[in-house]
Amino acid sequence: MTDGRPRVPGHRRMLMFAALAIASVAAACGGDFPQSSLRPQSDVAREIDSLFRGIFWWAMVVFVVVEGALIVAIIRFRERPGAPKPRPVHGHTLLEIGWTLAPAIILIFIGVPTMITLWRIDRPPERSEVRVEVVGHQWWWEFNYPDLGITTANELHVPVGKTVDLRLRSADVIHSFWFPRVAGKRDLVPGRVNQLWFTPDSVGVYPGQCAEFCGTSHALMAMRLHVEAEEDFERWVEQQLREAVEVEEAGDDPLVSAGRDLFFGAGGCISCHQIRGTVAAGILGPDLTHVGGRGTIAAGVLENTLDNLASWIKDPHDVKPGNLMLDMGLDDEQARQVAAYLLSLE
Amino acid sequence: MATAEAAAHSEGKAGGTYAGGLWSWITTVDHKRIGILYFLSGLFFFLVGGLEAMLIRLQLAVPENTVLSAEVFNQLFTMHGLTMVLFAVMPMAAGAFNYIVPLQIGARDVAFPRLNAFSYWLFLCGALLLNSSFFFGGAPSAGWFAYANLTSSQFSPGHGMDFYVLGLALAGAASIVAALNFIVTIINLRAPGLTFMRLPLFTWMTLVVSFLIILAFPPFTIGTIFLLFDRMFGTLFFEPSGGGDPVLWQHLFWIFGHPEVYILILPAFGIVSDVIPTFSRKPLFGYPVVVYSGILIAFLGFGVWAHHMFSVGLGPIANSAFSGLTMLIAIPTGVKMFNWIATMWGGSIRFRAPMLFSIGLVAMFTIGGLSGVMHASAPADLQQTDTYFVVAHLHYVLFGGTIFGLFAGIYYWFPKVTGRLLGERLATAHFWLLLIGMNLTFFPMHFAGLHGMPRRTFTYPAGLGFEGYNLASTVGAGITLLAMLLFLLNFVRSLRSEATAGANPWEASTLEWATSSPPPVHNFDVTPEVTSRDPLWYDGIALPAGEEEFHMPNPSYWPLVVAGGILMAAAGALVGLPVALLGAAVALAGIYGWSFEPIH
Numbered sequence: 046m047t048d049g050r051p052r053v054p055g056h057r058r059m060l061m062f063a064a065l066a067i068a069s070v071a072a073a074c075g076g077d078f079p080q081s082s083l084r085p086q087s088d089v090a091r092e093i094d095s096l097f098r099g100i101f102w103w104a105m106v107v108f109v110v111v112e113g114a115l116i117v118a119i120i121r122f123r124e125r126p127g128a129p130k131p132r133p134v135h136g137h138t139l140l141e142i143g144w145t146l147a148p149a150i151i152l153i154f155i156g157v158p159t160m161i162t163l164w165r166i167d168r169p170p171e172r173s174e175v176r177v178e179v180v181g182h183q184w185w186w187e188f189n190y191p192d193l194g195i196t197t198a199n200e201l202h203v204p205v206g207k208t209v210d211l212r213l214r215s216a217d218v219i220h221s222f223w224f225p226r227v228a229g230k231r232d233l234v235p236g237r238v239n240q241l242w243f244t245p246d247s248v249g250v251y252p253g254q255c256a257e258f259c260g261t262s263h264a265l266m267a268m269r270l271h272v273e274a275e276e277d278f279e280r281w282v283e284q285q286l287r288e289a290v291e292v293e294e295a296g297d298d299p300l301v302s303a304g305r306d307l308f309f310g311a312g313g314c315i316s317c318h319q320i321r322g323t324v325a326a327g328i329l330g331p332d333l334t335h336v337g338g339r340g341t342i343a344a345g346v347l348e349n350t351l352d353n354l355a356s357w358i359k360d361p362h363d364v365k366p367g368n369l370m371l372d373m374g375l376d377d378e379q380a381r382q383v384a385a386y387l388l389s390l391e
Numbered sequence: 392m393a394t395a396e397a398a399a400h401s402e403g404k405a406g407g408t409y410a411g412g413l414w415s416w417i418t419t420v421d422h423k424r425i426g427i428l429y430f431l432s433g434l435f436f437f438l439v440g441g442l443e444a445m446l447i448r449l450q451l452a453v454p455e456n457t458v459l460s461a462e463v464f465n466q467l468f469t470m471h472g473l474t475m476v477l478f479a480v481m482p483m484a485a486g487a488f489n490y491i492v493p494l495q496i497g498a499r500d501v502a503f504p505r506l507n508a509f510s511y512w513l514f515l516c517g518a519l520l521l522n523s524s525f526f527f528g529g530a531p532s533a534g535w536f537a538y539a540n541l542t543s544s545q546f547s548p549g550h551g552m553d554f555y556v557l558g559l560a561l562a563g564a565a566s567i568v569a570a571l572n573f574i575v576t577i578i579n580l581r582a583p584g585l586t587f588m589r590l591p592l593f594t595w596m597t598l599v600v601s602f603l604i605i606l607a608f609p610p611f612t613i614g615t616i617f618l619l620f621d622r623m624f625g626t627l628f629f630e631p632s633g634g635g636d637p638v639l640w641q642h643l644f645w646i647f648g649h650p651e652v653y654i655l656i657l658p659a660f661g662i663v664s665d666v667i668p669t670f671s672r673k674p675l676f677g678y679p680v681v682v683y684s685g686i687l688i689a690f691l692g693f694g695v696w697a698h699h700m701f702s703v704g705l706g707p708i709a710n711s712a713f714s715g716l717t718m719l720i721a722i723p724t725g726v727k728m729f730n731w732i733a734t735m736w737g738g739s740i741r742f743r744a745p746m747l748f749s750i751g752l753v754a755m756f757t758i759g760g761l762s763g764v765m766h767a768s769a770p771a772d773l774q775q776t777d778t779y780f781v782v783a784h785l786h787y788v789l790f791g792g793t794i795f796g797l798f799a800g801i802y803y804w805f806p807k808v809t810g811r812l813l814g815e816r817l818a819t820a821h822f823w824l825l826l827i828g829m830n831l832t833f834f835p836m837h838f839a840g841l842h843g844m845p846r847r848t849f850t851y852p853a854g855l856g857f858e859g860y861n862l863a864s865t866v867g868a869g870i871t872l873l874a875m876l877l878f879l880l881n882f883v884r885s886l887r888s889e890a891t892a893g894a895n896p897w898e899a900s901t902l903e904w905a906t907s908s909p910p911p912v913h914n915f916d917v918t919p920e921v922t923s924r925d926p927l928w929y930d931g932i933a934l935p936a937g938e939e940e941f942h943m944p945n946p947s948y949w950p951l952v953v954a955g956g957i958l959m960a961a962a963g964a965l966v967g968l969p970v971a972l973l974g975a976a977v978a979l980a981g982i983y984g985w986s987f988e989p990i991h
């Protein structure tokens with residue numbers, strides 16, 4: 046019953062629109078996506094990714110069938126002058142059973158792989174090689190390695206090819222731990238301890254961030270995952286195990302020592318921050334023992350440079366609205382001194 | 392607003408007469424006028440919620456933007472969600488329930504007219520109370536889902552969350568009252584011969600939605616009461632250090648929240664199930680299956696709430712159960728799509744505005760449904776939940792589905808309500824602009840989400856690849872705004888045009904088209920007798936001869952007094968005990984006056 050008549054304008058406009066949509070999507074797809082769930086770099090993430098791709102193609106099949114049928118229907122059965130009155134068809138039992146069963150069968154093809162993946166990744170890992178305790182804070186991450194005796198913040202270091210076994214808890218509200226390249230999300234819920242694991246398979250630095258709305262600066266609660274070769278990880282562990290006094294003996298320029306005095310004195314920083322090996326033993330803020338060695342500060346928000354550190358110390362709320370670090374009233378000069386001291390803590 | 396509608400009503404009052412003036416609207420208990428009030432209030436809040444969305448898109452147009460502060464942004468996305476769900480879509484649908492359902496079943500009014508007025512006023516009080524928070528120290532900013540314990544007085548110290556609890560308590564009570572009214576109305580006031588399996592689909596879905604409302608809102612109300620107690624009286628329902636559990640809130644919220652999405656979509660499904668047959672000149676294909684699938688969707692809707700919680704860590708047993716049940720919902724939903732297409736198949740399709748929007752719903756909801764199946768798969772969802780992928784999904788369902796369906800209904804019934812047709816050329820432009828605008832806004836969000844952009848973030852850094860998608864979304868939002876302006880222009884212009892629509896401009900088959908446009912106060916001079924599913928098409932209606940005696944209910948201001956008293960009592964929770972007591976006294980006095988009001 047298809048015909049060679051000129052098509053209705055509405056239909057042509059629809060095709061034009063579809064072409065436009067596809068073009069815009071294609072244009073937008075060219076970039077580089079360091080935080081993409083579609084570029085998996087671990088066993089768990091790869092498994093989720095291939096599950097997703099399977100479902101995606103089934104969805105495409107259904108999409109083409111439904112939208113295709115719709116388009117054919119509206120073109121073929123549009124009103125035409127002189128056409129006879131449509132027959133009052135009330136239904137067709139066999140057809141209706143057919144299109145009830147068809148989705149049910151497709152769902153089997155989606156449901157079975159779903160269950161297989163789910164029961165693999167939603168249970169404790171077979172091996173647990175690097176254990177890390179993750180504590181969510183408004184708006185930063187605390188990482189403790191109980192077997193290694195290391196505490197750090199916002200930058201998680203793990204060796205490649207080893208199964209990382211995370212225990213997740215929260216110090217305040219619900220957060221969600223999410224490194225899309227290596228695993229799906231898992232929430233950090235006050236009063237509970239959750240588990241998440243993955244085995245990263247490629248060396249690299251991957252961004253991640255909190256995925257459960259957790260208050261004013263939720264958007265600025267990012268983090269970095271450093272997946273390192275075994276030797277590099279070992280070196281990092283060794284570095285982290287050193288106490289700050291040993292670090293401090295390394296050298297002393299006047300800027301640094303002025304900064305140290307401020308940090309331990311008038312700055313008031315020690316009430317919230319710990320620097321192991323010194324009197325600074327605060328627990329409200331991130332451990333700063335090796336803050337100079339971090340690539341970023343303030344939960345992945347700023348690059349760790351002298352200028353950025355200084356502006357953070359001078360006015361933390363300008364960088365991160367509502368955050369719980371106090372503005373200690375230091376001037377530009379003093380902030381730079383403290384920043385220099387912190388950078389010396391590698 | 393009242394004058395425009397009053398003008399619309401000044402003609403066509405065959406039979407009964409409407410009193411004019413503001414007071415007559417304030418004291419009205421007429422289902423048609425209450426329907427108009429519901430609809431116009433909903434439309435107003437739709438514009439408010441839309442404005443909030445525009446501001447959100449403006450802030451996210453480029454990375455690290457500073458148009459809005461974090462705090463304001465968080466208030467806006469919270470209020471956008473609440474406003475659209477509870478104060479825009481639900482009341483616009485309630486407007487249609489009110490106006491259309493009694494007409495579709497051949498009744499003179501709803502079962503409890505004064506209760507009907509009360510639910511409108513109480514809804515309005517709730518909406519105003521919540522929105523007034525913008526002027527009293529800030530709106531709630533913990534999301535419409537308001538996860539505990541972020542909502543505790545420690546982590547949300549201002550009054551925003553108190554406004555949330557109180558505003559939603561009023562709106563929720565209003566919805567429950569309205570739903571009960573419609574259940575009784577539909578079960579008891581059907582015209583002779585109008586059996587359940589002859590009911591128009593819109594009335595059917597109203598019935599199903601009403602049951603959803605009375606079952607879904609109470610758990611949520613309980614949750615808000617717990618929260619109120621935690622915040623005001625120091626209880627520890629959601630406080631882990633005291634043995635409480637924040638996850639309890641999530642269960643209570645989503646036992647409400649998931650059926651709520653069916654509360655939002657099923658009226659739209661009902662509308663297109665009436666519109667598609669009309670404009671295809673063919674009866675609905677597989678009527679019983681469309682009805683049963685609607686009921687099945689509603690039923691399954693209560694068993695899937697934890698699919699919003701796959702990342703909480705409920706364990707593999709719960710996750711696989713909820714995953715599987717959620718996938719099942721795809722079946723009755725898919726059946727509906729096929730039945731609509733089969734209704735068009737073999738028909739003679741007229742592409743008038745209501746039909747365009749109905750076709751749009753089928754096309755767009757399909758996309759939302761398919762992304763829904765993607766996150767029904769719990770492991771896949773672990774990458775999707777709380778990202779822009781979900782934002783894309785929910786807007787294909789609620790914008791492409793519900794809003795398109797509601798527009799189909801607006802264009803379809805506008806002539807019934809006003810006696811005038813909406814301009815067809817502006818309507819067509821509105822449709823295409825809205826279709827392009829919404830796709831440009833929401834389609835790129837799929838990619839933003841899969842590439843790792845979480846939702847509810849007031850800013851995002853450059854370099855993660857989100858820039859292009861977000862800019863496209865913002866441009867799309869601008870086009871959507873333009874489309875809405877066309878609609879408003881059309882709306883206002885058409886209200887001023889000649890009333891030439893006539894009783895049945897679309898040559899539709901259901902009872903509401905058997906009476907004049909607009910209908911007289913008493914709807915039908917004589918109650919029609921129905922002998923088929925499409926009474927106006929296949930000689931399915933008989934009008935008994937002779938005059939009929941009936942009484943229309945008197946106007947009453949008591950419903951407003953009771954609602955106002957409750958509003959005062961709620962505000963008293965924030966202002967002080969005397970105000971609360973005074974409010975309670977006013978409400979009680981109102982109930983007393985209401986009870987002993989003479990009926991004739």
Ligand SMILES: [Cu+2]
Pocket residue numbers: 181184219220221255256257258259263266
């Ligand atoms: Cu967080």
